[in-house]
Amino acid sequence: MGALNLSNVQKSFGPVDVIKGVDLEVADGEFCVFVGPSGCGKSTLLRMIAGLEDVTSGEVRIDGAKVNLTPPSKREIAMVFQSYALYPHLTVRDNMGLALKQAGEAKAEIAEAVARASGMLSLEPLLERRPSELSGGQRQRVAIGRAIVRKPKLFLFDEPLSNLDAALRVHTRIEIARLHRELKATMIYVTHDQVEAMTLADRIVVLNAGRVAQVGAPMELYNDPANTFVAGFIGSPQMNFLKASALGETGETLGIRPEHLEISREAGRIPGTISHVEHLGGETNVYINTDVHGLLTVRLFGEHRFEVAEVVHLTPDASRQFLFDAAGERIRV
Amino acid sequence: MANRARTSLPRTAAAHAILLTYTVIALFPVFVIVINALKTRRAIFGHPLQLPGPETFSLVGFQTVLQQGDFPLYFWNSLVVTVVSLVFVLLFGAMAAFALSEYRFRGNTLTGLYLALGIMIPIRLGTVAILQLMVATGLVNTLFALILVYTAQGIPLAVFILAEFMKTVSDDLKNAGRIDGLSEYRIFFRLVIPLVRPAMATVAVFSMIPIWNDLWFPLILAPAESVKTVTLGAQIFLGQFVTDWNAVLASLSLAIIPVLVLYLIFSRQLIRGITSGAVK
Ligand SMILES: Nc1ncnc2c1ncn2[C@@H]1O[C@H](COP(=O)(O)OP(=O)(O)OP(=O)(O)O)[C@@H](O)[C@H]1O
Ligand SMILES: [Mg+2]
Numbered sequence: 001m002g003a004l005n006l007s008n009v010q011k012s013f014g015p016v017d018v019i020k021g022v023d024l025e026v027a028d029g030e031f032c033v034f035v036g037p038s039g040c041g042k043s044t045l046l047r048m049i050a051g052l053e054d055v056t057s058g059e060v061r062i063d064g065a066k067v068n069l070t071p072p073s074k075r076e077i078a079m080v081f082q083s084y085a086l087y088p089h090l091t092v093r094d095n096m097g098l099a100l101k102q103a104g105e106a107k108a109e110i111a112e113a114v115a116r117a118s119g120m121l122s123l124e125p126l127l128e129r130r131p132s133e134l135s136g137g138q139r140q141r142v143a144i145g146r147a148i149v150r151k152p153k154l155f156l157f158d159e160p161l162s163n164l165d166a167a168l169r170v171h172t173r174i175e176i177a178r179l180h181r182e183l184k185a186t187m188i189y190v191t192h193d194q195v196e197a198m199t200l201a202d203r204i205v206v207l208n209a210g211r212v213a214q215v216g217a218p219m220e221l222y223n224d225p226a227n228t229f230v231a232g233f234i235g236s237p238q239m240n241f242l243k244a245s246a247l248g249e250t251g252e253t254l255g256i257r258p259e260h261l262e263i264s265r266e267a268g269r270i271p272g273t274i275s276h277v278e279h280l281g282g283e284t285n286v287y288i289n290t291d292v293h294g295l296l297t298v299r300l301f302g303e304h305r306f307e308v309a310e311v312v313h314l315t316p317d318a319s320r321q322f323l324f325d326a327a328g329e330r331i332r333v
Numbered sequence: 334m335a336n337r338a339r340t341s342l343p344r345t346a347a348a349h350a351i352l353l354t355y356t357v358i359a360l361f362p363v364f365v366i367v368i369n370a371l372k373t374r375r376a377i378f379g380h381p382l383q384l385p386g387p388e389t390f391s392l393v394g395f396q397t398v399l400q401q402g403d404f405p406l407y408f409w410n411s412l413v414v415t416v417v418s419l420v421f422v423l424l425f426g427a428m429a430a431f432a433l434s435e436y437r438f439r440g441n442t443l444t445g446l447y448l449a450l451g452i453m454i455p456i457r458l459g460t461v462a463i464l465q466l467m468v469a470t471g472l473v474n475t476l477f478a479l480i481l482v483y484t485a486q487g488i489p490l491a492v493f494i495l496a497e498f499m500k501t502v503s504d505d506l507k508n509a510g511r512i513d514g515l516s517e518y519r520i521f522f523r524l525v526i527p528l529v530r531p532a533m534a535t536v537a538v539f540s541m542i543p544i545w546n547d548l549w550f551p552l553i554l555a556p557a558e559s560v561k562t563v564t565l566g567a568q569i570f571l572g573q574f575v576t577d578w579n580a581v582l583a584s585l586s587l588a589i590i591p592v593l594v595l596y597l598i599f600s601r602q603l604i605r606g607i608t609s610g611a612v613k
Contacts, residue, residue, distance in 0.1 A: 047508075050508075050512060052508050052511060052512075071511070072508075072511045072512045073511065073512060073513065073514030073515075077512065078512065079508070079509070079512050081505035081508070081509060082505070083503055083505045083506075084505075085503060085505035085506045085508070085509040086509075087506070087509070087510070087523075087524065088527070088528070089523065089527060098513050098515075099512070099513035099514060102513055102514035102515060103514060
């Protein structure tokens with residue numbers, strides 16, 4: 001239970017096409033993450049899966065059944081929102097139990113489901129409080145708890161962590177990963193934070209302007225990007241894009257990750273001057289201005305001393321470089 | 334004054350001086366009405382601004398009011414008309430505002446504009462047509478006729494204000510309700526209405542006063558004795574040649590009380606709504 005199937009799903013708001021044909025299979029129990037830049041249509045796609053937004057054309061299937069016209073409450077899904085969206089007039093207990101109450105479940109069963117979910121998230125001390133009496137992190141845990149109570153086929157998360165501070169975000173991220181293991185449920189998770197995407201996902205769907213740019217496991221996208229968009233989007237600091245012709249390679253663009261550029265004071269293929277150095281303790285990022293390729297980033301592990309305005313030479317690791325054609329598609333050799 | 338760092342004494346004093354001056358000016362006519370209602374006829378004309386003293390004090394106006402005509406009935410009529418009209422204005426106004434702000438449908442903007450027209454065009458322009466309509470439907474001399482007219486009069490402003498407020502209610506909250514299986518009515522009544530309560534109170538206060546004070550429509554649509562409102566009832570003391578000022582002032586003083594009570598109820602709601610929203 002819990003497989004999702006999208007075939008040629010499109011969405012337009014009036015004359016504006018927001019989702020331009022998405023095909024996607026999510027297997028039962030999979031943790032699937034949608035990433036992409038702001039405005040690329042991640043939330044819209046998720047809301048279409050939830051049934052909160054009509055599908056302009058194409059099919060949405062859950063467990064094989066077409067649900068295009070099924071109302072959200074009948075799709076056996078649960079959704080966690082960025083803004084928590086707890087009912088302000090209900091206690092935590094009633095917030096969590098509302099969906100089951102609406103579905104007409106018996107009181108004892110509701111109480112048991114709420115107890116089980118609040119146990120998993122250690123929400124017991126908060127059950128009698130109202131949302132206004134909770135901190136941001138507690139509210140988000142309640143919102144996740146509210147989703148668990150329903151035992152849905154499909155969990156949908158829309159940037160659930162982006163209102164939390166850094167420490168809490170890490171903590172909650174780990175909690176969500178644990179829940180996925182324990183519940184073995186299908187989860188679809190929207191984020192624009194690639195650390196969340198890389199750490200949580202079984203499979204990542206990279207969206208660009210309403211189209212799927214690439215689908216794959218996190219390391220697949222990292223090690224084998226299909227186009228410059230995915231290559232530039234996954235990985236931080238961003239991949240360097242060099243002019244292939246200047247280096248005697250085929251194609252238009254040569255992509256190389258900052259950690260795969262070798263830096264040397266003596267000799268190398270690309271000369272340049274250091275414009276900025278960032279010391280992060282565990283790693284050092286060096287920014288180098290070059291005449292032909294513009295600003296390039298080199299990522300070094302550990303602490304290194306480099307001075308601004310120093311002249312250095314860079315050499316790409318030929319085994320780790322990617323070549324792309326003029327349209328940005330990968331050239332595989 | 335809770336925050337010393339942000340307020341200085343001269344500034345606070347100036348602000349209070351301005352507010353107090355305004356309050357005095359605004360309340361002065363009411364004050365004059367109330368003090369003169371408690372004076373003899375001679376004193377009203379001799380020294381209209383004097384407070385009632387031992388010689389000038391008199392309740393003759395109130396006695397006349399309570400004896401002549403059926404003032405408790407007029408009060409009751411006014412109250413029924415005002416409260417029922419307000420309930421309709423708030424209910425239908427909020428429902429229309431929700432539809433306009435929440436759903437995308439063809440003609441949405443046009444419907445909004447059409448309703449907004451009602452704010453700019455006074456309903457009295459249509460008096461003749463309204464009267465014909467009421468005669469045709471046999472509603473002349475009923476309270477229901479007044480209620481219908483006042484509801485129509487109040488809805489445009491209510492829709493306009495409430496639609497703006499409802500746009501600010503979080504979409505996520507409504508969507509969470511939809512996923513949990515709440516009907517659109519439950520979402521409207523349980524999630525949206527409580528969050529726009531301050532706006533509802535504002536609309537209530539703004540709609541209430543013109544309804545209570547109106548003389549025009551009661552005079553035209555419901556002049557019969559059994560359905561007279563207070564403002565119309567008070568007119569019997571205003572004659573072409575003789576006017577019983579004691580009675581007029583007394584009835585006006587009495588007419589203030591229910592409005593005051595309604596206002597207190599709504600403004601409590603208003604303040605509660607504002608603070609509960611601010612503290613979150
Ligand atoms: N109701 C709407 N009417 C018109 N356009 C809309 C509507 N909702 C979204 N859009 C447009 O659809 C596009 C995608 O929006 P969406 O919210 O899905 O982006 P997103 O990928 O979730 O971005 P973010 O990361 O900022 O949340 C945007 O360009 C937005 O302007
Ligand atoms: Mg979004």
